[in-house]
Amino acid sequence: MIQLIGGEMTVWSDLDGTHGPAPAGDPTLRPLLAGATGRVLVAGPHAPELLDAIPSDQVTLLVRGIPDAEALASRPGVTVCCGSLEKLTGLPAYDTVIALDGLDRLRSAEADDASWDETLTQLLALLSPQGRLLLRLENLFGLDRLVALPPAPADTEWVTPDDETRPTGPDAMRARLAAAGVPVVRDYAAYPGALLGGAVLADPALRGFLEATLVAAAEPAHLITGALRHNLADDLAPAWIFLAGPGATGPEALIAAGEVRRDAGGRWVRGDDRPVPLGRTLEGLLLAACGRRAQPELRELLTAWQRSPAAGVPAAQVLVDADGRFHPLAPAGAAVEALRRLAATMVDGGYAYLWPSPADEASLTALLAGMTGRELDPRDVPTVSRSGRETVRELTIARDRLAGELAEARAQHEFYERQIASRDHELKRVRQLNAVLSATAPGKAAHTLVRGVRAVVRRTRG
Amino acid sequence: MHHANHYYGHSHVLARYCGLDDTDPPRLHGYLQHGWNIGDGLAPDHEYTPGVPSFLWSERTRRRAWSLGRRQGYVVGAPFAYLLAMDPLSDSDQREGTIWYPFHGWEGQHVVGDHDALMAEIRRTEDGPVTVCLYWQEYRSAKLVRQYESAGFRVICHGYRGGWWKDLDPGFLYRQLAELRKHKRVASNRLCSAIFYGALAGCEPAVYGDPMHLENEKAAFGGHPRILREWASLHGPHPDPVAAARAAVDELGADRLLPPAELRRLLGWPMPSSVPDAELTGVLTR
Numbered sequence: 118m119i120q121l122i123g124g125e126m127t128v129w130s131d132l133d134g135t136h137g138p139a140p141a142g143d144p145t146l147r148p149l150l151a152g153a154t155g156r157v158l159v160a161g162p163h164a165p166e167l168l169d170a171i172p173s174d175q176v177t178l179l180v181r182g183i184p185d186a187e188a189l190a191s192r193p194g195v196t197v198c199c200g201s202l203e204k205l206t207g208l209p210a211y212d213t214v215i216a217l218d219g220l221d222r223l224r225s226a227e228a229d230d231a232s233w234d235e236t237l238t239q240l241l242a243l244l245s246p247q248g249r250l251l252l253r254l255e256n257l258f259g260l261d262r263l264v265a266l267p268p269a270p271a272d273t274e275w276v277t278p279d280d281e282t283r284p285t286g287p288d289a290m291r292a293r294l295a296a297a298g299v300p301v302v303r304d305y306a307a308y309p310g311a312l313l314g315g316a317v318l319a320d321p322a323l324r325g326f327l328e329a330t331l332v333a334a335a336e337p338a339h340l341i342t343g344a345l346r347h348n349l350a351d352d353l354a355p356a357w358i359f360l361a362g363p364g365a366t367g368p369e370a371l372i373a374a375g376e377v378r379r380d381a382g383g384r385w386v387r388g389d390d391r392p393v394p395l396g397r398t399l400e401g402l403l404l405a406a407c408g409r410r411a412q413p414e415l416r417e418l419l420t421a422w423q424r425s426p427a428a429g430v431p432a433a434q435v436l437v438d439a440d441g442r443f444h445p446l447a448p449a450g451a452a453v454e455a456l457r458r459l460a461a462t463m464v465d466g467g468y469a470y471l472w473p474s475p476a477d478e479a480s481l482t483a484l485l486a487g488m489t490g491r492e493l494d495p496r497d498v499p500t501v502s503r504s505g506r507e508t509v510r511e512l513t514i515a516r517d518r519l520a521g522e523l524a525e526a527r528a529q530h531e532f533y534e535r536q537i538a539s540r541d542h543e544l545k546r547v548r549q550l551n552a553v554l555s556a557t558a559p560g561k562a563a564h565t566l567v568r569g570v571r572a573v574v575r576r577t578r579g
Numbered sequence: 580m581h582h583a584n585h586y587y588g589h590s591h592v593l594a595r596y597c598g599l600d601d602t603d604p605p606r607l608h609g610y611l612q613h614g615w616n617i618g619d620g621l622a623p624d625h626e627y628t629p630g631v632p633s634f635l636w637s638e639r640t641r642r643r644a645w646s647l648g649r650r651q652g653y654v655v656g657a658p659f660a661y662l663l664a665m666d667p668l669s670d671s672d673q674r675e676g677t678i679w680y681p682f683h684g685w686e687g688q689h690v691v692g693d694h695d696a697l698m699a700e701i702r703r704t705e706d707g708p709v710t711v712c713l714y715w716q717e718y719r720s721a722k723l724v725r726q727y728e729s730a731g732f733r734v735i736c737h738g739y740r741g742g743w744w745k746d747l748d749p750g751f752l753y754r755q756l757a758e759l760r761k762h763k764r765v766a767s768n769r770l771c772s773a774i775f776y777g778a779l780a781g782c783e784p785a786v787y788g789d790p791m792h793l794e795n796e797k798a799a800f801g802g803h804p805r806i807l808r809e810w811a812s813l814h815g816p817h818p819d820p821v822a823a824a825r826a827a828v829d830e831l832g833a834d835r836l837l838p839p840a841e842l843r844r845l846l847g848w849p850m851p852s853s854v855p856d857a858e859l860t861g862v863l864t865r
Binding site: 410412413416470472473474483484486487488489490491492493494521522524525526528529532 | 608609628629630631632638641642650651653654834835837838839840841842843844845850
């Protein structure tokens with residue numbers, strides 16, 4: 118059933134992702150929605166697969182575009198309200214309000230401007246006094262934005278969704294919601310593929326595991342590892358998610374493999390009760406060894422990795438525990454591809470200068486293989502698709518490296534030219550000497566002797 | 580790439596280690612350090628071509644070279660250490676006496692000093708038989724050889740260093756290692772490659788006697804006085820052999836040797852026709 122509440126947009130879809138970012142749809146959010154109870158309002162664009170996780174049969178969906186409303190209307194037990202948030206008033210309050218797309222796509226192009234805070238006030242007005250709120254807040258200073266070029270404005274940005282009333286971090290958000298009588302019971306640093314609570318982020322033993330988990334889906338990797346190391350992973354998260362209002366406090370963390378929690382013994386375990394491996398990532402250890410120029414350690418680590426069952430797992434997805442055991446966190450592919458990925462990380466990370474040039478990906482892959490004692494020709498190194506976006510940083514590194522290699526190649530070209538000239542000179546001198554010697558009596562005798570020997574050899578072969 | 584790469588049969592030893600024909604080593608794509616030194620690893624008059632790497636013996640040398648603006652250094656260890664890795668020491672080595680390397684000049688250089696006084700000091704210090712190893716220039720001087728022999732020393736020469744691709748002597752290091760393994764002690768009047776080689780080859784090292792000097796000797800990178808200051812513990816007739824062996828491992832990069840596959844790749848050398856480990860990896864189809 119579709120209710121046109123006013124302000125609806127006739128030719129518009131937030132669900133198809135063509136007018137702005139894709140709707141909230143990260144599968145790691147599903148367990149949060151599974152806790153929704155009573156009358157549920159889902160405000161803003163949410164992927165249909167996420168909606169499937171809501172157990173309640175009293176669900177109201179608020180969308181702006183008519184095509185989205187029509188697409189969702191066929192869902193059983195669902196009421197679709199199509200229009201702008203401020204028109205959704207006068208209804209009995211909801212027990213659960215879900216706004217995991219944030220507040221920026223709740224008002225339509227037909228609506229008057231409203232500040233972030235006014236929009237929140239309107240949303241909170243729909244929540245019952247003992248109700249539950251699931252809210253996302255985009256971090257406008259998130260690490261994904263730090264190195265990105267200014268994006269071209271999307272269709273949905275008829276005004277830029279930013280104003281002074283928008284909380285700039287979890288503290289401000291907690292204060293705002295507490296003041297509204299909806300205290301936050303849990304908040305997460307929201308990365309693609311991972312929601313990380315404070316306890317998980319505060320435990321240094323989990324750093325390697327979190328690095329591996331985050332860089333598998335998010336980027337830029339060097340900022341993620343840096344933020345984790347410097348205890349800034351919450352402050353610089355791409356977004357935050359808040360669970361507010363009475364009720365269960367929610368899991369400590371959610372990742373693609375499920376929940377991360379402490380077991381009765383205080384150990385961190387994954388959803389299936391397997392303990393979380395503790396240690397550093399192999400890639401982190403390798404890069405640290407590069408920095409210290411600890412070549413023997415580098416060879417030892419590379420060799421141990423390439424001789425282990427984790428040989429085909431990218432180094433960023435292998436944890437090395439205190440006993441030096443490898444714990445792969447991703448399925449294994451071809452070993453040479455894992456080496457090439459490492460080479461790419463080293464080139465992009467500006468470590469290529471550690472090896473004689475040309476230190477392009479294929480050459481470096483072959484050299485890394487050599488460090489493990491394995492013979493590999495750069496021409497046999499398969500190309501692998503680049504896992505990350507190429508930012509200006511990577512392009513600048515590549516340009517500088519290539520410019521350096523070109524200058525070196527030119528200098529070497531000149532050197533070889535000089536070498537050839539001197540060898541030519543030497544050759545000419547030797548030939549002249551040869552001609553002079555051949556004209557002498559001993560020279561002629563030697564010539565005759567050589568001819569005779571050749572003739573004998575020819576006859577013998579024949 | 581540079582004629583000095585073939586000094587003392589260094590490239591020949593590396594070719595053998597890499598499984599290649601060591602009678603005619605391929606061109607080596609870089610500059611190979613050919614002697615222990617306190618500068619950037621290469622000769623003071625070495626001309627660098629940008630982008631051509633220097634293959635250095637030790638991490639300490641690489642750091643020093645880096646500080647001097649030589650960024651293209653890569654530590655591979657000394658060829659002598661590779662030779663020793665291929666022919667390891669054994670308990671059955673019969674060792675006796677001292678092998679003594681008087682400080683020498685290189686082609687075109689002349690040492691100024693009193694050989695008689697030096698011989699007297701060697702006699703006073705060493706209680707076993709002494710073999711004196713002369714550089715080929717000095718060895719050609721029948722007078723000097725006689726002088727040492729008449730003092731009761733055995734006189735030998737390891738061979739030519741070679742240069743400009745002529746007079747190459749692939750057997751140089753082999754002869755040196757064979758001699759070192761026959762002696763209990765290695766000594767010289769200056770700390771030099773031979774002392775580190777000896778220490779690595781199981782000899783007790785010693786550095787004593789008039790250090791002599793070269794005609795017009797230039798004190799590059801602090802010269803002899805700096806060697807005395809920085810490596811003071813290796814000087815004297817009886818330095819601590821354990822510390823000296825450790826210093827030899829560091830200075831010759833003996834704990835940083837490369838696997839053949841890595842070395843071949845760095846030096847720009849081809850793969851040997853049969854490489855068992857290549858077949859094992861399954862990376863190569865040929």
